[in-house]
Amino acid sequence: DVKVTQSSRYLVKRTGEKVFLECVQDMDHENMFWYRQDPGLGLRLIYFSYDVKMKEKGDIPEGYSVSREKKERFSLILESASTNQTSMYLCASSFLQHNYGYTFGSGTRLTVV
Amino acid sequence: DAKTTQPTSMDCAEGRAANLPCNHSTISGNEYVYWYRQIHSQGPQYIIHGLKNNETNEMASLIITEDRKSSTLILPHATLRDTAVYYCIVRSGNAGGTSYGKLTFGQGTILTVHP
Numbered sequence: 001d002v003k004v005t006q007s008s009r010y011l012v013k014r015t016g017e018k019v020f021l022e023c024v025q026d027m028d029h030e031n032m033f034w035y036r037q038d039p040g041l042g043l044r045l046i047y048f049s050y051d052v053k054m055k056e057k058g059d060i061p062e063g064y065s066v067s068r069e070k071k072e073r074f075s076l077i078l079e080s081a082s083t084n085q086t087s088m089y090l091c092a093s094s095f096l097q098h099n100y101g102y103t104f105g106s107g108t109r110l111t112v113v
Numbered sequence: 114d115a116k117t118t119q120p121t122s123m124d125c126a127e128g129r130a131a132n133l134p135c136n137h138s139t140i141s142g143n144e145y146v147y148w149y150r151q152i153h154s155q156g157p158q159y160i161i162h163g164l165k166n167n168e169t170n171e172m173a174s175l176i177i178t179e180d181r182k183s184s185t186l187i188l189p190h191a192t193l194r195d196t197a198v199y200y201c202i203v204r205s206g207n208a209g210g211t212s213y214g215k216l217t218f219g220q221g222t223i224l225t226v227h228p
Binding site: 004033035042043044045059090092101102103104105106107 | 147
């Protein structure tokens, strides 16, 4: 069964900590994405990558960075976590061709205290 | 990418067809219509997509009007497990550029299937 795996389901971190959220896909997808989901705001794109070492800013990149050293892995980094980064984080991947659907992970619920 | 408009919520009886509408009146010629759903506490799940022809797969059918300004997702025999938020998304098919590959989610339709 093909899938996107996010390293943690729930995470609690302290303000100011550096946080790594990991995402791995086993479908040989070129595209990988990081979204956050908040009540009333829906899903918002943080960053995406269409190839190894390539990255593009989404709608809300401030306070985040990403790393894609291998095709199957896309990491989201919170350099200095803040309480307003408490959210559900969702990773997704897809083939480069537009006419394929995206596969999402189950999400990481991050709480920053 | 074109904006979409969906009803906030809908109800459906178990075993009946659920018809979820979506308006995308500003859609352009190279934009596809995608449908995803999100069951509580899970990531969104791809359902179906189309350009201008009607599409059907094992999950649902997608009916796109001839002028492409609206579409309807049909779940032919809704079950309790189909209760979810359903997102209609319009996305460009043009490769290249910083917006390529980006999915923009709206608020979606909360579908409640009741016994």
